[in-house]
Amino acid sequence: MRWIAPIESLGRACLNGLAETGEILLLLVQAFLWLLRPPWRLRLIFKQMEFVGIKSINVVILTGAFTGAVFALQSYHGFSLFGAESLVGSTVALALTRELGPVLTCLMVTGRAGSAMAAELGTMRVTEQVDALYVMAVNPVQYLVLPRILASIIMLPVLTIVADYVGIVGGYIVGVHLLGINAGIFVAKIIEYMEISDISMGLIKAAFFGLILSLVGCYKGFYTHGGAEGVGRATTEAVVLASVLILAFDYVLTAIMF
Amino acid sequence: MDNIIELIDIHKSFGKQKVLDGLSLAVPRGQTTVIIGRSGGGKSVVLKHMIGLIKPDRGQVLVGGQDITQMDDRELNQVRKSFGMLFQDAALFDSMNVGDNVAFPLREHTRLSEKEIKRAVAEKLALVGLTGAEEKLPSQLSGGMRKRAGLARAIALEPEIILYDEPTTGLDPLLTDAINRLIKDTQERLKITAVVISHDLAGAYRIAHNIAMLYQGRIIASGSPDGLRQNQDPVVQQFIHGRAEGPIEVL
Ligand SMILES: Nc1ncnc2c1ncn2[C@@H]1O[C@H](COP(=O)(O)OP(=O)(O)OP(=O)(O)O)[C@@H](O)[C@H]1O
Ligand SMILES: [Mg+2]
Numbered sequence: 431m432r433w434i435a436p437i438e439s440l441g442r443a444c445l446n447g448l449a450e451t452g453e454i455l456l457l458l459v460q461a462f463l464w465l466l467r468p469p470w471r472l473r474l475i476f477k478q479m480e481f482v483g484i485k486s487i488n489v490v491i492l493t494g495a496f497t498g499a500v501f502a503l504q505s506y507h508g509f510s511l512f513g514a515e516s517l518v519g520s521t522v523a524l525a526l527t528r529e530l531g532p533v534l535t536c537l538m539v540t541g542r543a544g545s546a547m548a549a550e551l552g553t554m555r556v557t558e559q560v561d562a563l564y565v566m567a568v569n570p571v572q573y574l575v576l577p578r579i580l581a582s583i584i585m586l587p588v589l590t591i592v593a594d595y596v597g598i599v600g601g602y603i604v605g606v607h608l609l610g611i612n613a614g615i616f617v618a619k620i621i622e623y624m625e626i627s628d629i630s631m632g633l634i635k636a637a638f639f640g641l642i643l644s645l646v647g648c649y650k651g652f653y654t655h656g657g658a659e660g661v662g663r664a665t666t667e668a669v670v671l672a673s674v675l676i677l678a679f680d681y682v683l684t685a686i687m688f
Numbered sequence: 689m690d691n692i693i694e695l696i697d698i699h700k701s702f703g704k705q706k707v708l709d710g711l712s713l714a715v716p717r718g719q720t721t722v723i724i725g726r727s728g729g730g731k732s733v734v735l736k737h738m739i740g741l742i743k744p745d746r747g748q749v750l751v752g753g754q755d756i757t758q759m760d761d762r763e764l765n766q767v768r769k770s771f772g773m774l775f776q777d778a779a780l781f782d783s784m785n786v787g788d789n790v791a792f793p794l795r796e797h798t799r800l801s802e803k804e805i806k807r808a809v810a811e812k813l814a815l816v817g818l819t820g821a822e823e824k825l826p827s828q829l830s831g832g833m834r835k836r837a838g839l840a841r842a843i844a845l846e847p848e849i850i851l852y853d854e855p856t857t858g859l860d861p862l863l864t865d866a867i868n869r870l871i872k873d874t875q876e877r878l879k880i881t882a883v884v885i886s887h888d889l890a891g892a893y894r895i896a897h898n899i900a901m902l903y904q905g906r907i908i909a910s911g912s913p914d915g916l917r918q919n920q921d922p923v924v925q926q927f928i929h930g931r932a933e934g935p936i937e938v939l
Binding site: 550553554557558559561562564565566567568569 | 736739740741761765766768769771773775777779780781782783792793796797
């Protein structure tokens with residue numbers, strides 16, 4: 431019967447994965463059911479918007495700028511082989527708005543805010559602060575989870591716009607000032623090839639990734655057990671799972687939308 | 689007699705570990721009931737059953753005659769509004785200062801103005817000897833101060849039932865006396881029901897109308913403080929006299 435052990439553990443892993451998916455979706459449904467019932471905690475939502483959005487600006491600007499810059503550099507080397515340097519601008523702009531802007535922004539925010547959500551809710555769970563909410567007749571899903579999810583869905587598209595813009599500027603600086611592409615052509619090709627839908631699809635992706643990173647962060651935090659070690663585990667798992675899901679859903683959404 | 693809380697034949701296990709094994713306990717309305725028992729014996733678990741934080745594997749939890757184990761979230765919330773609870777480790781919200789912690793139940797469940805809330809918070813903090821601590825964060829407090837801040841939060845709404853999980857553990861003798869007096873005064877002034885977990889027997893004798901002893905997952909003795917002292921069960925005798933030798937294996 432030894433040959434059956436690996437199959438068994440594979441089966442168990444699948445079942446665990448299924449169970450976890452179910453729990454995550456259940457948390458999502460619970461959270462959104464609270465949208466229908468007062469009190470709507472605007473103050474908490476704004477506080478989370480500040481945390482997820484405003485406080486991530488620096489990271490997002492740095493990420494966007496360097497991504498745009500390096501992308502310009504790389505594509506310039508490629509395109510110059512067959513004399514198509516004029517396409518650098520539009521390549522950078524399309525790559526950023528469709529892919530790199532939303533994906534990298536959301537991965538960075540997952541590392542910053544998704545992990546913090548898991549750690550904060552996890553700490554609240556293991557120190558009985560979540561129980562204290564229940565005792566005081568305040569639903570923790572409504573009080574803790576929903577504001578974080580809403581704030582992330584709202585703020586990640588905003589951050590992505592910042593990343594797109596800064597990234598294109600970074601590409602412009604490298605392309606025009608360092609590599610000597612004509613400024614007018616750089617901009618004209620962007621306008622020629624890029625459509626509004628490239629930007630808006632990217633923003634839809636960002637909103638969706640915002641949902642993923644906050645939902646996973648909250649889920650891992652909310653169901654933390656096992657003291658400080660448990661909080662550490664929840665935080666790591668949240669970042670890993672959210673990042674993988676973002677990349678996987680990026681493929682799915684791209685396949686559906688473009 | 690009129691029992692506001694009744695636990696009937698409660699069984700509860702965590703994994704393989706059986707913590708409550710057919711426990712029954714009645715808490716009379718408008719009185720103070722103290723639960724004593726060994727460390728790790730399941731006292732906190734009993735308290736959490738009373739407010740629906742833990743569901744029993746088997747058995748009933750009646751609050752005001754209604755079984756809360758059968759309730760949905762909304763009904764349970766309604767019941768919980770008549771409770772206040774002090775957690776063993778206070779469970780203060782560490783993202784809020786002490787003032788906001790104490791104000792939390794008031795902001796959630798009353799229509800008081802900010803000015804009235806401020807006054808109520810100051811009053812409750814004064815009762816637990818934390819005058820002027822509003823702006824402090826929980827992480828800046830000592831263990832005993834945290835406990836007292838948690839106490840102020842638990843009594844903020846002046847609820848009908850207050851559950852105290854070891855309110856005096858970790859306090860100096862003077863504060864212990866003061867907090868015991870506060871529990872007694874609150875109970876007498878508002879005619880509320882109090883359930884207190886305590887390792888402080890001297891204090892328990894002073895504040896309790898009833899004392900119940902938890903041992904091996906059940907209540908093995910319960911009655912007035914005098915009744916308990918005269919109880920001839922060797923387990924009870926060993927426990928209340930704090931002897932290491934006897935029928936209870938200590939280590
Ligand atoms: N959520 C839980 N999950 C698993 N085991 C638990 C849980 N809560 C309590 N236990 C176990 O139940 C037992 C009783 O715990 P409880 O906290 O009720 O003890 P206690 O009587 O309050 O002790 P103390 O006087 O030290 O506070 C312990 O062995 C503990 O490990
Ligand atoms: Mg305890």
